[in-house]
Amino acid sequence: MSGIIEIRKIPRSRWRRKLSSERAFDSFLQLAMLTGTLLLWEWLSTALHAEFWVSRPSSxxxxxxxxxxxxxxxxxxxxxxxxxxxxxxxxxxxxxxxxxxxxxxxxxxxxxxxxxxxxxxxxxxxxxxxxxxxxxxxxxxxxxxxxxxxxxxxxxxxxxxxxxxxxxxxxxxxxxxxxxxxxxxxxxxxxxxxxxxxxxxxxxxxxxxxxxxxxxxxxxxxxxxxxxxxxxxxxxxxxxxxxxxxxxxxxxxxxxxxxxxxxxxxxxxxxxxxxxxxxx
Amino acid sequence: MSSMVSNPRLEVPTTAAPDMARENLIHFDAVTAKFGQLHAMGPTTLSVRRGEFVAIVGPSGCGKSTLLNMVAGTLRPSSGSVHYDGQQVAGPNSDVGYITQKNYCVPWRTVEGNVRMPMEFRGVARAEMDERVKYALAQVGLTGFERAYPKQLSGGMLQRVMIARTLAYGPSVYLMDEPFGSLDAQLRTRMHAKLLEIWQKTQATFVFVTHDLQEAITLADRVVVMSRRPGCPKLVVDINLPRPRDVVDIQADPAFGAYVKQLWHALDVD
Known part of the structure; x- marks a missing residue:
């Protein structure tokens, strides 16, 4: 009876690779959003003279x-x-x-x-x-x-x-x-x-x-x-x-x-x- | 394999005669089961001999599982008594191995850890434990899966882990409640062969509840047919098919067909 049951692992490496490249892109997006927010903050607080209320990243x-x-x-x-x-x-x-x-x-x-x-x-x-x-x-x-x-x-x-x-x-x-x-x-x-x-x-x-x-x-x-x-x-x-x-x-x-x-x-x-x- | 621990939760021998106790490992004496208004079972009188393979078949809700629970000591009969090894069952009976459709693997332990668990409870020495785990996993064809977690396994594999776990701690009685109900036909046939092999090797007593007549005849020395609720044995048939049995070939035996017919009619009449 033993030996009849075989073990098979699903090959998943391909979509795992795809997943990891997607993740890398997501991390890049997150970084971009952070930088964008900081720049916007800096610019808006100067442009609207709101530095007293919200400061700005450089300060x-x-x-x-x-x-x-x-x-x-x-x-x-x-x-x-x-x-x-x-x-x-x-x-x-x-x-x-x-x-x-x-x-x-x-x-x-x-x-x-x-x-x-x-x-x-x-x-x-x-x-x-x-x-x-x-x-x-x-x-x-x-x-x-x-x-x-x-x-x-x-x-x-x-x-x-x-x-x-x-x-x-x-x-x-x-x-x-x-x-x-x-x-x-x-x-x-x-x-x-x-x-x-x-x-x-x-x-x-x-x-x-x-x-x-x-x-x-x-x-x-x-x-x-x-x-x-x-x-x-x-x-x-x-x-x-x-x-x-x-x-x-x-x-x-x-x-x-x-x-x-x-x-x-x-x-x-x-x-x-x-x-x-x-x-x- | 004999039991490893003496069982402190059993009461002193009471009514069962000593010579009868030696031959009959389990004896139900006019037991009934009532759950509130529901009269589920009985009165049932039935004995299971030491080393015997008994199958219990019957319609749903006829108290098949109830009988097993009474042997395990998780359920007290409403009246009558259950004797195990000459002593009245009065609390959880740790001399039994109970296998149901539900798997009781704990998810945080590996396969190996799960098989080990009952032996840890019973204080088996480490070296012996390792040896038994290895043996039991090999018996059910799970060698190589020691480090897998239950989440990674299919239902059939989990069921085999349960069998390996029971086999490893070596109870005197295997109580099985439709253990292969959720498996596909091929795997089920394989498990039958494995089970008969284990039964022969361990010389343990098996009480096997099922509603599959073929399964009952393939495996058992004796098949007990229960009636509809309130369930009680209405027919007990000795299965005189040669041993050791080949679980596939045996189904072609003319006698096998005759047993199926006989049992089917017994189930059908009420």
Whole structure:
């Protein structure tokens, strides 16, 4: 019987090549659009005398240079990233654990559902002043606020995801001899991991939001503080410089996360479908 | 292959006589199944001998799968009792291998990892595990696919992974619930041959639920025909066809045709 079933991989190299040339062209288009936008911005703000309101790319670049030369850019970045980073770690860890527990243990989920739903609709930013009261005006306040925002994002996705763990799969594992421990670690947690990652991806920008909002409310340094300070001096160029720095941080972080996710979740996108062909 | 773990979830022997228990691995004693108002099955009394290949056929909803669930311990009979190896089944019975149409591969593990999983649950030593995985995958013709993920495989291949997984941990009983229902005819015939080979090698007991009479006759020592709901055995036929069987040639045997006719009429009358 063995040897009758042959394995054949679909030849896909040709359309893959076509796809990659299309992708290269798309990247070129994106670059062109970016350059176009910058040029248009520069030209329009000069032509319409709107520099006070929207600055222009060359002034923004200059403001960035001044910021970097003063040594503040490095220290602001370091502070904001530390706050957001620690907040992110605390928030996603707590969110994943609590989300998993409430999602897995039906009774806990039912018990806490009203609380969870009422917190879900609460605009978390409204808590920022309270956090100043609780945690002072130092970095701890920003860390906790970051953690809070990230917690909710990770918590909700993990909670929803864990509730979708295939109960048949669990029953089957039990029949295969799995202990409750094994079911947690070999079925439920890997199943929920996908959702934890989704939550983390959604939550990552919120870590930064938490730190920045915290710095807006009360701080004496950090990227958020710098943006607020520049606004109060009507220094639009410096404000935009701050925004661009934030954007760059977000992009780098998301890229990093994507990389980790690809590594850990390789099974979700393992490659070509293997087809079997039954020979004569 | 004998079972690797003693089963702590079975209760102490109760009513079954010891000599009967030695011969009969599974014994249903007047079991019935009710799901709310629905009287699905019974009363059914039926024994399966150690090492026997029993097929259960019958119309949809007659409680064929219910019988398997009771052996697996995932469903308690509404009345009556099920004895497994002389002991009353009272909880999940991990001495069985359960194979259904649904595949229970976990998507984040490779083929190899999936076959390994039940052995990890049972604490089989690593070296032995590797050996068994290799053997089981070779048996179902999946050598070379160890590192593939379930997402990459076709339905027929996934079904073979399920069989390899069961084969690898070596239960005493294979409970099969229309396992090849979704496969095409050719692949199904191939799987029949493979299954008979495995049955002969492992000397395990097979309880095979199907609604395909040809499939039942090809494989089984004994075919149990269930009646319409509430289902209970209305005819039990010994299939006296020679072993080992060739799954293709056997269909040309005149006796095969006679069995088909007999079973068909039994199914048809109600």
């Amino acid at each position: 923004v670049a200059q403001a960035m240079l001044v910021w970097a030369r003063s040594g503040n850019l490095a220290s602001d970045l370091k502070l904001t990233l530390t706050e957001a980073g620690i907040g992110f770690l605390i928030g996603s860890l707590a969110g994943a654990i609590v989300g998993f527990l409430l999602g897995w243990v039906d009774r806990l989920g039912r018990l806490f559902e009203p609380l969870v739903l009422s917190l879900y609709t609460l605009p978390k930013v409204a808590l920022a002043p309270l956090f100043v009261l609780w945690f002072g005006i130092g970095p701890l306040n920003k860390i906790m606020f970051s953690a809070l925002l990230v917690f909710f994002m990770v918590f909700f996705t993990t909670f929803q995801g864990t509730r979708q763990v295939d109960r048949d799969l669990v029953a089957n594992a039990r029949l295969l001899g799995a202990s409750p421990m094994s079911i947690w670690f070999k079925i439920a947690i890997p199943f929920a991991a996908v959702w934890v990652f989704t939550g983390i991806r959604i939550g990552l920008p919120y870590a930064l939001i938490g730190a920045i909002v915290g710095e807006f409310v009360a701080a004496d340094s950090g990227v958020g503080f710098r943006i607020k300070e520049a606004t109060s001096f009507f220094d639009t160029s410096a404000v935009f410089a701050g925004l661009i720095v934030l954007m760059a941080i977000s992009m780098v972080l998301l890229g990093l996360l994507k990389l980790i996710e690809l590594r850990l979740m390789r099974w979700q996108n393992p490659g070509d479908i293997i087809t079997t062909e039954i020979g004569a």
